[in-house]
Amino acid sequence: MEKAVYKRVLIKISGEALSKDGNPLDDGIIAGVVSQIKKIREMGVEVGIVIGGGNFWRGRQGKSMDRSTADHMGMLATVINALALQDAFEKEGLQTRVMTALEIARVAEPYIQRRAVRHLEKGRVVIFACGTGNPYFSTDTGAALRANEIGAEVMLLAKNVDAVYTADPKKDPNAKRITDMPYIDLLAHNLTVMDAAAVSLCMENKLPVLVFGLNVEDGIVKACKGENLGTLIH
Numbered sequence: 001m002e003k004a005v006y007k008r009v010l011i012k013i014s015g016e017a018l019s020k021d022g023n024p025l026d027d028g029i030i031a032g033v034v035s036q037i038k039k040i041r042e043m044g045v046e047v048g049i050v051i052g053g054g055n056f057w058r059g060r061q062g063k064s065m066d067r068s069t070a071d072h073m074g075m076l077a078t079v080i081n082a083l084a085l086q087d088a089f090e091k092e093g094l095q096t097r098v099m100t101a102l103e104i105a106r107v108a109e110p111y112i113q114r115r116a117v118r119h120l121e122k123g124r125v126v127i128f129a130c131g132t133g134n135p136y137f138s139t140d141t142g143a144a145l146r147a148n149e150i151g152a153e154v155m156l157l158a159k160n161v162d163a164v165y166t167a168d169p170k171k172d173p174n175a176k177r178i179t180d181m182p183y184i185d186l187l188a189h190n191l192t193v194m195d196a197a198a199v200s201l202c203m204e205n206k207l208p209v210l211v212f213g214l215n216v217e218d219g220i221v222k223a224c225k226g227e228n229l230g231t232l233i234h
Contacts, residue, residue: 004045005224006153007044008045008048008120008152009048009154009156010048010146011048012050012051012052012155012158013049013050014158014160014214015056016052016054017160017215018030024055025055025084031088032214033088033214033220034085034088035092036218036219036221037049037089038092038093039218040221040224043224045224046123047125048146048147049125050142050146050147051078051081051085051127051128051139052081052139053075053076053077053078053079053080055081057074057077059071059073067136068135068136071137074131075130076102079098079108079129081129082098082127083107086098089125095125096127097124097125097126098127099111099115099126099129101129101131102130111130111133113149113150116128116146116150117150128143132145138197138198140157140195141197141201143157143198147202148201152207154207154210154223155208155209156209156210156220156223156224157209157210157211158212158213159211159212160214161211161213162212162213162216162229162230163177163179163212163230164178164211164230165177165178166178166189166191177231179230180231180234182233183203187199194209194233199233202233206234210223210230210231210232210233211231211232212230212231216230
């Protein structure tokens with residue numbers, strides 16, 4: 001059996017990465033995520049997931065709205081994605097728990113750090129929704145927070161781009177791909193792959209971050225095996 005280099009990981013999946021051709025939740029993409037999570041669980045990796053909500057709503061869309069209201073709408077969007085993933089995981093026999101930073105007791109457990117760790121120790125996939133539970137913080141910051149709280153060895157940042165670039169590769173054809181960089185350079189060059197609060201939290205706690213594309217074939221599996229892909233921020 002193939003071996004993983006990590007015992008426990010936190011995977012951040014952007015909401016947009018689950019969408020395709022106008023469909024906010026693409027069955028094929030979700031099936032691909034499920035297949036990869038099943039493979040790394042079979043390798044003995046304990047898996048926490050933080051899911052974004054940008055395929056349904058982003059707080060900045062509500063330009064004329066109160067910021068707190070718009071951000072809370074975004075948190076609720078992450079719950080939709082978390083429940084969709086939970087359903088898909090459990091259909092494949094993966095025991096899963098959704099834990100939310102906002103209490104929604106009828107559909108998910110409230111987030112309690114010790115309970116989350118216990119779920120992981122029992123081999124359950126834990127999906128963390130609602131970010132930090134506070135407005136003005138992104139789900140990237142929520143992912144950095146949860147990764148540190150559960151003692152993850154690495155944060156795997158699965159995006160709709162395959163690495164960190166010197167500029168937006170969709171807008172600048174001269175953008176160069178970066179394979180390795182320190183946290184401070186990410187902040188200094190204002191590269192927006194993660195927000196500054198998330199980078200600072202990872203830097204303070206020496207939590208490495210691997211940025212890669214969710215559409216890379218078996219990208220999550222390759223990341224857990226320590227293969228060379230994406231950009232390592234450390």
